[in-house]
Amino acid sequence: MTVFSRRIVLVRALQMGAALAAAACGLRAPAPTKRDSAESGDADSAAVEDPSCGEPPGADWVELPLAAYPGLSEVGGWIRYDDDDALIHVLVAHISPGCYTAVWRVCTHGACELSWEAASTQAVCPCHGSRFGPDGEVDLGPATRGVASFPVSRRGDSLFIGPRR
Numbered sequence: 001m002t003v004f005s006r007r008i009v010l011v012r013a014l015q016m017g018a019a020l021a022a023a024a025c026g027l028r029a030p031a032p033t034k035r036d037s038a039e040s041g042d043a044d045s046a047a048v049e050d051p052s053c054g055e056p057p058g059a060d061w062v063e064l065p066l067a068a069y070p071g072l073s074e075v076g077g078w079i080r081y082d083d084d085d086a087l088i089h090v091l092v093a094h095i096s097p098g099c100y101t102a103v104w105r106v107c108t109h110g111a112c113e114l115s116w117e118a119a120s121t122q123a124v125c126p127c128h129g130s131r132f133g134p135d136g137e138v139d140l141g142p143a144t145r146g147v148a149s150f151p152v153s154r155r156g157d158s159l160f161i162g163p164r165r
Helices: 006-024 034-038 043-048
Strands: 062-065 078-083 088-096 099-104 115-117 122-124 138-140 152-155 158-161
Touching: 088 115, 088 158, 099 152
Parallel strands: none
Antiparallel strands: 062 158, 078 088, 088 099, 115 122, 152 158
16 A cells, blocks of 8 residues: 655656646647748747637727736746726746736735746745636635636737737
C-alpha cells in the first residue's frame, strides 16, 4: 500500500491543473502556412490566429495593445489591468505561446491583490495563500469561491478582453 503525503498530493494536483490549463488552451502545433515555411517562423505569431486560444472579440470587448503592455510579450509575463468604464479589474497572464488568461484580480477570501506565478500557472494570494487556476477556479484554499474569469483573444498586435463568464 502506497501512502502519499499531503505535499505529494498537492504537487501532483498543481501539475495536473497546469496540464489541464494547457489542454484548455488547445495547445497543439498549428498547421504550417506558406509564411511559416518561407520564414524561420515565429511560434508566438503562428499561434495568434489559432482559434482554440480565444474566440473572436465582440463589440463590447476591451482592447489592450500589446505595445502598451510589454509585460505580456513573453510567456509567463503578466499585468494588472483596470478599466472602470468596462468594470474590468483583472490580472492578465501570458500562459503559453499565443494563449492568455484574464481573471478578477482580487481574492475572494480576504480581498487581497492577486499576483501571477508563471511556474504553476496560477493566480496567488499573498495574504493567506489561496491559489486560482487560469480559469479562476480555486486550486488551493482557504478561498472557497473562485474568481471571475474573462475571455481573452489575441488578434494581431492586441489582446481583447470580453465580458465576465
